[in-house]
Amino acid sequence: xxxxxxxxxxxxxxxxxxxxxxxxxxxxxxxxxxxxxxxxxxxxxxxxxxxxxxxxxxxxxxxxxxxxxxxxxxxxxxxxxxxxxxxxxxxxxxxxxxxxxxxxxxxxxxxxxxxxxxxxxxxxxxxxxxxxxxxxxxxxxxxxxxxxxxxxxxx
Amino acid sequence: xxxxxxxxxxxxxxxxxxxxxxxxxxxxxxxxxxxxxxxxxxxxxxxxxxxxxxxxxxxxxxxxxxxxxxxxxxxxxxxxxxxxxxxxxxxxxxxxxxxxxxxxxxxxxxxxxxxxxxxxxxxxxxxxxxxxxxxxxxxxxxxxxxxxxxxxxxxxxxxxxxxxxxxxxxxxxxxxxxxxxxxxxxxxxxxxxxxxxxxxxxxxxxxxxxxxxxxxxxxxxxxxxxxxxxxxxxxxxxxxxxxxxxxxxxxxxxxxxxxxxxxxxxxxxxxxxxxxxxxxxxxxxxxxxxxxxxxxxxxxxxxxxxxxx
Ligand SMILES: Nc1ncnc2c1ncn2[C@@H]1O[C@H](COP(=O)(O)OP(=O)(O)O)[C@@H](O)[C@H]1O
Ligand SMILES: [Mg+2]
Ligand SMILES: [Zn+2]
Numbered sequence: 001x002x003x004x005x006x007x008x009x010x011x012x013x014x015x016x017x018x019x020x021x022x023x024x025x026x027x028x029x030x031x032x033x034x035x036x037x038x039x040x041x042x043x044x045x046x047x048x049x050x051x052x053x054x055x056x057x058x059x060x061x062x063x064x065x066x067x068x069x070x071x072x073x074x075x076x077x078x079x080x081x082x083x084x085x086x087x088x089x090x091x092x093x094x095x096x097x098x099x100x101x102x103x104x105x106x107x108x109x110x111x112x113x114x115x116x117x118x119x120x121x122x123x124x125x126x127x128x129x130x131x132x133x134x135x136x137x138x139x140x141x142x143x144x145x146x147x148x149x150x151x152x153x154x155x
Numbered sequence: 156x157x158x159x160x161x162x163x164x165x166x167x168x169x170x171x172x173x174x175x176x177x178x179x180x181x182x183x184x185x186x187x188x189x190x191x192x193x194x195x196x197x198x199x200x201x202x203x204x205x206x207x208x209x210x211x212x213x214x215x216x217x218x219x220x221x222x223x224x225x226x227x228x229x230x231x232x233x234x235x236x237x238x239x240x241x242x243x244x245x246x247x248x249x250x251x252x253x254x255x256x257x258x259x260x261x262x263x264x265x266x267x268x269x270x271x272x273x274x275x276x277x278x279x280x281x282x283x284x285x286x287x288x289x290x291x292x293x294x295x296x297x298x299x300x301x302x303x304x305x306x307x308x309x310x311x312x313x314x315x316x317x318x319x320x321x322x323x324x325x326x327x328x329x330x331x332x333x334x335x336x337x338x339x340x341x342x343x344x345x346x347x348x349x350x351x352x353x354x355x356x357x358x359x360x361x362x363x364x365x366x367x368x369x370x371x372x373x374x375x376x377x378x379x380x381x382x383x384x385x386x387x388x389x390x391x392x393x394x395x396x397x398x399x400x401x402x403x404x405x406x407x408x409x410x411x412x413x414x415x416x417x418x419x420x421x422x423x424x425x426x427x428x429x430x431x432x433x434x435x436x437x438x439x440x441x442x443x444x445x446x447x448x449x450x451x452x453x454x455x456x457x458x459x460x461x462x463x464x
Pocket of ligand 3: 110141
């Protein structure tokens with residue numbers, strides 16, 4: 001059974017497929033989707049996937065993701081496939097890509113990091129050490145970031 | 156360019172070159188030869204946290220080479236009025252040719268290096284890195300063992316917060332060292348560092364007990380359990396004073412083994428060790444001078460002559 005049949009089709013918006021199972025809510029959070037507002041969001045969780053075991057799928061109406069959204073999404077869902085839907089049809093397909101250098105995407109979790117001083121005019125910066133398994137360190141203090149914590153700390 | 160923030164800023168060849176230069180600078184460090192290589196240059200000593208040895212040896216190193224030094228301390232200055240590190244460093248960018256920075260927050264040296272044009276030497280950032288200490292440690296080790304290759308090094312004490320141990324172990328594995336990390340469980344080397352060391356192919360053993368490690372060691376590197384890095388007193392008293400070396404503990408040690416310590420010590424090394432042939436920590440403290448002279452020259456792009464006389 002496809003997701004198409006699990007939820008209603010949308011006219012305009014974005015479909016985010018292949019989110020790791022259980023992470024759809026985090027994706028909603030980092031995309032800044034205001035769940036109190038009227039934008040319809042359909043959420044499919046824990047469905048079987050050939051690519052990643054089980055997955056979540058999100059369909060967001062009337063919102064097209066931009067490159068900045070994709071860069072942040074990459075931390076949570078490095079294997080996500082994005083389809084922009086216009087007039088009920090797939091108008092564009094995009095893949096997320098996790099860069100080596102993450103500028104202003106997430107805050108360092110280490111309490112004694114120089115970045116904890118809010119007055120310093122510095123960008124938040126992370127280095128991606130490895131992708132699978134995902135290993136990310138703060139560019140400044142060098143501390144390894146717990147992935148769940150890092151996702152919590154996405155700006 | 157010219158920055159030294161972590162040991163990754165130096166290749167193995169760079170390390171050897173800096174140590175070779177430092178070796179030739181020893182008579183200059185002792186004041187026996189006058190060599191004003193850095194005449195007219197200004198070093199800013201930016202110490203946002205207390206230090207005796209590091210700050211003073213930077214100052215001596217600069218002055219022995221004919222340069223001058225601006226000493227900054229964060230007490231009673233614009234920093235206590237809330238000036239950002241960024242702004243403070245902008246000021247110094249205009250006053251000095253090179254800066255050594257010590258800061259309580261980890262990552263402060265990298266941040267400073269990004270913020271200014273002059274080269275930055277990291278003189279210790281929180282529990283992060285302390286690469287100029289590492290260079291003088293390597294200098295001391297090479298002086299005793301003639302080479303840095305394939306040594307058995309035992310690091311003891313606070314390996315969690317001890318930035319000296321972090322930088323040194325990174326450097327040593329690049330020269331094929333086998334490392335034994337001796338610490339209480341609460342002060343173990345951070346996992347990401349241990350994983351880095353192992354991914355360099357290093358043989359790394361972690362243990363809580365020091366006694367069995369003495370006979371196989373080429374270097375025993377003691378560190379102080381740093382009270383100021385502990386979140387609470389109780390955690391500190393649990394582990395304070397657990398590793399102590401007396402002269403009698405060193406009876407079975409290898410002939411050329413050396414005992415090192417970044418100093419200050421509390422009670423990790425008994426005074427009875429001072430007069431043994433193993434003690435190398437006071438020599439190590441002096442070695443900070445030629446090593447930092449060499450590093451200052453490197454940062455400023457000044458060549459140390461092949462013959463110093
Ligand atoms: N009008 C639509 N409304 C909602 N979801 C759609 C719509 N069109 C396509 N999708 C979904 O977008 C994703 C990509 O679409 P498509 O390119 O047809 O599939 P695939 O790339 O899996 O072959 C699929 O998850 C599909 O179910
Ligand atoms: Mg710079
Ligand atoms: Zn950090």
